[in-house]
Amino acid sequence: MRIEELDTPALVVDLDKLEANIAKLQSYLSSHGIANRPHIKTHKIPEIAHMQIRAGAIGITCQKLGEAEVMADAGIRDIFIPYNLLGEHKLTRLARLMQRATVSVTADSEVTARGLSEAAQMANRQLTVLVEFDAGAHRCGVQSPQEAAALAKCIAGLPGLAFGGLMCYPNTPQLDPFVRETRALLEAGGLGVARVSGGGTACMWQAHTHRELTEHRAGMYIYGDRATVQAGAMRLEECSFTVIATVVSRPTADRGILDCGSKTLSSDLLGLQGHGLILEYPEAVIYGLSEEHGHVDFSACLKKPAIGERVTVLPNHCCPVSNLFDRVVGVRNGNVELTWRVAARGAVQ
Amino acid sequence: MRIEELDTPALVVDLDKLEANIAKLQSYLSSHGIANRPHIKTHKIPEIAHMQIRAGAIGITCQKLGEAEVMADAGIRDIFIPYNLLGEHKLTRLARLMQRATVSVTADSEVTARGLSEAAQMANRQLTVLVEFDAGAHRCGVQSPQEAAALAKCIAGLPGLAFGGLMCYPNTPQLDPFVRETRALLEAGGLGVARVSGGGTACMWQAHTHRELTEHRAGMYIYGDRATVQAGAMRLEECSFTVIATVVSRPTADRGILDCGSKTLSSDLLGLQGHGLILEYPEAVIYGLSEEHGHVDFSACLKKPAIGERVTVLPNHCCPVSNLFDRVVGVRNGNVELTWRVAARGAVQ
Numbered sequence: 001m002r003i004e005e006l007d008t009p010a011l012v013v014d015l016d017k018l019e020a021n022i023a024k025l026q027s028y029l030s031s032h033g034i035a036n037r038p039h040i041k042t043h044k045i046p047e048i049a050h051m052q053i054r055a056g057a058i059g060i061t062c063q064k065l066g067e068a069e070v071m072a073d074a075g076i077r078d079i080f081i082p083y084n085l086l087g088e089h090k091l092t093r094l095a096r097l098m099q100r101a102t103v104s105v106t107a108d109s110e111v112t113a114r115g116l117s118e119a120a121q122m123a124n125r126q127l128t129v130l131v132e133f134d135a136g137a138h139r140c141g142v143q144s145p146q147e148a149a150a151l152a153k154c155i156a157g158l159p160g161l162a163f164g165g166l167m168c169y170p171n172t173p174q175l176d177p178f179v180r181e182t183r184a185l186l187e188a189g190g191l192g193v194a195r196v197s198g199g200g201t202a203c204m205w206q207a208h209t210h211r212e213l214t215e216h217r218a219g220m221y222i223y224g225d226r227a228t229v230q231a232g233a234m235r236l237e238e239c240s241f242t243v244i245a246t247v248v249s250r251p252t253a254d255r256g257i258l259d260c261g262s263k264t265l266s267s268d269l270l271g272l273q274g275h276g277l278i279l280e281y282p283e284a285v286i287y288g289l290s291e292e293h294g295h296v297d298f299s300a301c302l303k304k305p306a307i308g309e310r311v312t313v314l315p316n317h318c319c320p321v322s323n324l325f326d327r328v329v330g331v332r333n334g335n336v337e338l339t340w341r342v343a344a345r346g347a348v349q
Numbered sequence: 350m351r352i353e354e355l356d357t358p359a360l361v362v363d364l365d366k367l368e369a370n371i372a373k374l375q376s377y378l379s380s381h382g383i384a385n386r387p388h389i390k391t392h393k394i395p396e397i398a399h400m401q402i403r404a405g406a407i408g409i410t411c412q413k414l415g416e417a418e419v420m421a422d423a424g425i426r427d428i429f430i431p432y433n434l435l436g437e438h439k440l441t442r443l444a445r446l447m448q449r450a451t452v453s454v455t456a457d458s459e460v461t462a463r464g465l466s467e468a469a470q471m472a473n474r475q476l477t478v479l480v481e482f483d484a485g486a487h488r489c490g491v492q493s494p495q496e497a498a499a500l501a502k503c504i505a506g507l508p509g510l511a512f513g514g515l516m517c518y519p520n521t522p523q524l525d526p527f528v529r530e531t532r533a534l535l536e537a538g539g540l541g542v543a544r545v546s547g548g549g550t551a552c553m554w555q556a557h558t559h560r561e562l563t564e565h566r567a568g569m570y571i572y573g574d575r576a577t578v579q580a581g582a583m584r585l586e587e588c589s590f591t592v593i594a595t596v597v598s599r600p601t602a603d604r605g606i607l608d609c610g611s612k613t614l615s616s617d618l619l620g621l622q623g624h625g626l627i628l629e630y631p632e633a634v635i636y637g638l639s640e641e642h643g644h645v646d647f648s649a650c651l652k653k654p655a656i657g658e659r660v661t662v663l664p665n666h667c668c669p670v671s672n673l674f675d676r677v678v679g680v681r682n683g684n685v686e687l688t689w690r691v692a693a694r695g696a697v698q
Contacts, residue, residue: 007436007439007698008436008698010698011697041640041641063640063641064641083597084606086597086608086656087357087657090356109599111656112656115657134600139600139606139639139642139644140642142600248433249457249461250458251483251487251491252492257489262669264697266611266615267615267617267669268611290488291412291668291669292390292412293488293489295488306460307435307458307461308464319640320616323612323673324672324697325695326697346694348358348613349357
């Protein structure tokens with residue numbers, strides 16, 4: 001089957017580009033002695049996780065327990081969940097997950113650490129816990145090396161837990177000084193900082209500039225999107241991930257309506273103008289989305305599309321788009337080669 | 350099981366409120382002689398569609414063929430798809446759908462109408478087609494009564510098609526004059542305007558003010574959300590649809606992080622400030638979302654939550670949220686009574 005025969009909207013991955021993206025980041029990180037631990041929240045597809053591991057990744061990163069369970073079911077054996085896991089449900093599931101995979105997690109509070117200790121004791125296994133620190137993104141994470149060191153000591157003292165190192169997202173210039181100061185504070189007590197885990201696709205090619213980084217977590221690098229191109233981390237032609245859509249209405253000379261709205265492209269703007277780039281009409285602006293309609297201004301385009309014409313849209317942000325589809329179609333040279341189930345989609349908790 | 354025992358993030362529907370919302374709109378529309386044709390894109394759950402029909406709805410509205418197929422599978426027999434269906438795949442599926450349900454659709458161009466005629470001939474059944482007109486929202490729709498009349502005549506002349514009337518979204522003051530002018534243009538040719546289908550939840554209680562309206566399509570009225578409350582169409586306490594989340598981090602005195610991000614609440618702002626209302630902390634502001642984290646400023650709250658505390662979030666826009674979950678939990682007086690599968694979620698095409 002040809003790509004032109006797919007019903008729309010269709011989520012399509014160019015397999016040559018996907019493979020090249022996987023190889024390129026692996027090669028870069030390997031050449032700098034940084035472990036590659038890709039974030040599967042972008043694709044949520046076990047087959048792609050296995051491609052990443054075969055290429056040299058030391059394991060994967062999941063953002064939630066539900067994703068980790070799907071990946072463990074698919075045979076992935078080294079899983080990092082850089083998230084504060086809390087509550088009886090999640091701790092019981094974590095204990096179960098520890099029976100079939102090597103799991104490491106993070107904590108940014110003693111409350112989280114104490115829960116993790118219970119899970120480890122339930123599992124009767126040792127759980128590696130990294131301390132999450134805030135490198136400037138102001139999301140989760142302890143605020144100072146003093147806090148980091150205190151939490152590391154707490155973790156090291158809790159039954160079933162091993163202090164594994166430090167984690168942040170994304171990498172910033174604060175990474176190295178924060179790690180060094182924390183290490184200095186821990187030295188007296190004999191605690192080492194084995195892993196320093198950073199992340200981000202926009203900043204991936206600068207990973208080697210962070211001397212303390214031992215592993216990097218990137219997610220979007222496999223697909224790419226408008227935001228990744230805008231950040232200068234990927235070239236437009238490297239992006240492997242597009243939505244094929246149909247022009248379903250041309251109500252006025254300048255306006256066109258696509259069959260992809262916010263339930264296809266998501267509403268993520270990431271600071272960009274418009275909701276995606278139409279590759280065949282780069283001057284067009286997707287100025288609005290309703291749930292199943294993309295509203296496009298074609299006024300800047302010399303040639304304008306006809307009703308029924310198919311177009312290729314590069315989304316602003318690949319992660320939420322992939323999360324909206326049950327299936328992704330893999331193509332090579334325009335030929336449909338496979339269909340992957342987005343198996344960890346809907347793994348909400 | 351109690352609501353407090355659900356793992357988070359959980360999507361919860363209060364069944365008493367849901368039933369009351371269904372009854373209230375039905376009663377209002379019935380009292381004004383307006384047919385109720387609820388839009389199931391909001392819930393995508395056959396069980397709720399059946400509740401709406403048992404309450405008096407004449408049929409349902411679906412925004413895409415995939416939704417209609419799921420609803421037909423569940424025994425719904427009168428389905429309106431107010432969308433330009435184009436292309437061989439969709440027309441073949443439409444023909445198949447016509448074998449098991451009474452389907453009506455819309456068109457805003459001759460290209461769409463000609464395709465629909467092919468589908469009707471494939472199905473060997475008559476297909477009712479309404480003309481979509483633009484009542485001011487500037488999405489799809491013909492732009493003038495002259496265009497509407499010309500397209501209506503084209504439809505009436507195409508094999509297998511019957512001209513069914515006019516459709517717009519949402520209802521605006523332009524509805525009545527547009528319909529009247531189109532009707533006048535069609536009278537000479539003996540074409541009547543049987544159905545005038547309007548829609549919208551924000552404007553639902555004004556449906557009776559549009560004298561030409563014969564049926565109304567509302568979707569969000571069953572659940573409600575911040576946007577619906579903001580529009581004055583529902584009271585906060587009528588909203589049946591909330592996300593239960595956990596505070597997973599309290600990195601600073603004022604900041605809190607919830608385990609619901611853009612993959613739970615969606616990024617839809619709908620012109621509102623913040624990404625949802627925390628019912629227990631109404632002064633708090635969900636000022637940012639990453640995919641699995643909600644970033645909250647609790648500075649305006651006298652009391653601030655502890656790590657591990659559970660909160661109830663009213664989303665900005667219920668439709669994309671429901672589309673992100675595979676399952677919805679129905680509760681009554683805080684007791685879990687059932688779980689519904691969001692069966693038409695992922696029906697992407």
